[in-house]
Amino acid sequence: MxxxxxxxxxxxxxxxxxxxxxxxxxxxxxxxxxxxxxxxxxxxxxxxxxxxxxxxxxxxxxxxxxxxxxxxxxxxxxxxxxxxxxxxxxxxxxxxxxxxxxxxxxxxxxxxxxxxxxxxxxxxxxxxxxxxxxxxxxxxxxxxxxxxxxxxxxxxxxxxxxxxxxxLMRNDAARPGQPLSLTKPLGLGVLNNRHKATGEVFPEAVATMATVNRWAAEAAVAAGVRAATDVTGFGLLGHLYKMARASGVTAVVDAAAVPYLAGARESLRDGYVPGGSRRNLDWVRPHTDLGRFDETEALLLADAQTSGGLLLAGEVDGAPVIGEFVKRGDRPLVIR
Structure with a gap:
């Protein structure tokens, strides 16, 4: 840094x-x-x-x-x-x-x-x-x-x-039983907000944002993935909510499996939260079962990303599986 x-x-x-x-x-x-x-x-x-x-x-x-x-x-x-x-x-x-x-x-x-x-x-x-x-x-x-x-x-x-x-990959094609994968780590919103406020530079965040999703997309298409979206300003929860809603399924996120950039949690702790991240959480909260998770974890999952990764209903090499799609339940999003 x-x-x-x-x-x-x-x-x-x-x-x-x-x-x-x-x-x-x-x-x-x-x-x-x-x-x-x-x-x-x-x-x-x-x-x-x-x-x-x-x-x-x-x-x-x-x-x-x-x-x-x-x-x-x-x-x-x-x-x-x-x-x-x-x-x-x-x-x-x-x-x-x-x-x-x-x-x-x-x-x-x-x-x-x-x-x-x-x-x-x-x-x-x-x-x-x-x-x-x-x-x-x-x-x-x-x-x-x-x-x-x-x-x-x-x-x-x-x-x-x-x-x-x-x-074609689209956001209304996720089906129950499919794994949920993410091709880039989260935390770009809080790190960018910290950069704006302090001038601190986070090279890993810059490299992540400047990386094109070409290879992730090519791997997903080759693997037969037909449901996808990218994670940008509405955060992981916002884009995933749109995907689950359009597909008529519930997305279950394993919070412990979600990858984050170094410094993201510290930046959140120090108060560098974009207004967009808070608005994202306010939007999805009525549609989300947050379980035991508090505002801190939820804000990271809703953090407004810039040039984030792909959310895939399927698996590709190098992309962690962070959850699964199941039959539609009471709410389209569940965090565990």
Whole structure:
């Protein structure tokens, strides 16, 4: 652990950080309820396989030739002070939605908001360079994008990918008897919050966020996994609740099996809890049997992640099994 040496702390220009800045899930669902209901356009060029119904990670359209197109977008305020690392993290996060559907990213365009009178454009270039390097690692083209002058810096990507509709992973396909696996450790929210407040740098957290979910997704598709989602701003409990609700099952989490980054529990103990994590817990609490666990453990499980791992209804090498899906009970989430 070191302290940020950057003379301009990007996180100081943001009211929050990363995916913790998401609109609370309950509020968002109320806003979009029935907004896209109704028949598809009569002259639509393809069939919408995955839309807004269950709040999945990306939209999927099947073309006339049988191929599937995956479309998603994601952007957020600075989660770290290093502009290159922020670019890498934001790109990995945007690409993750395609991987969560079992797809392959094809092309991305940048989305950049920049306070040009407050921050040098050289820093913006570093952000874009970080995003480009991660996209190249994923084998994804980057072709331009859009930028605006904004008092608060934001960066991300809109990504289009390809997917085999017959091997699609979605959040409504979990079934009783399937194991629940997680491909990245938790704790990113509290560590990022500590970084924003103190300048302390957590290299393991940065490396985790900048790691693309490409290999985890490829392993899951090869293993026949058909239900998945990624863990971002709504935390493990929030995204798992959406998955269990959409699938009509109960997800049972073995809290002792959940992996955490070094320093996460200490950061929680010291009070570095993002507001988004508390909102996540408030949202899922009525739908969750917390058993013997107190607020502390529940907040870690609900911690708002940025560029987290995949939650899989199945097993892949290297990903710990943290629970199982069972027949729907009184509540869609149970913590043991």
């Amino acid at each position: 070191t302290v940020s040496a950057h003379p301009r702390r990007l996180t100081g220009y943001a009211h929050g950080g990363g995916c913790a800045c998401k609109i609370p899930p309950g509020e968002l669902e109320a806003v979009v309820a029935d907004l896209f209901a109704g028949d598809p356009p009569p002259d639509a060029a393809g069939e919408l396989l995955v839309g807004l119904d269950d709040g999945d990670d990306a939209a999927v359209v099947r073309l006339a030739d049988g191929r599937g197109i995956v479309l998603t977008t994601d952007f957020f305020t600075p989660v770290v002070d290093d502009p290159y690392d922020w670019g890498r993290i934001a790109a990995a996060n945007a690409l993750s939605d395609v991987y969560a559907m079992g797809g392959t990213p094809l092309v991305a365009v940048n989305l950049l908001a920049w306070p040009r009178d407050a921050l040098p454009m050289e820093l913006a270039r570093e952000v874009l360079r970080g995003g480009l390097d991660v996209a190249r690692l994923a084998g994804c083209h980057v072709a331009g994008g859009h930028s605006v002058d904004d008092p608060e810096p934001k960066y991300g990507m809109a990504v289009t990918g390809l997917v085999d509709p017959g091997r």
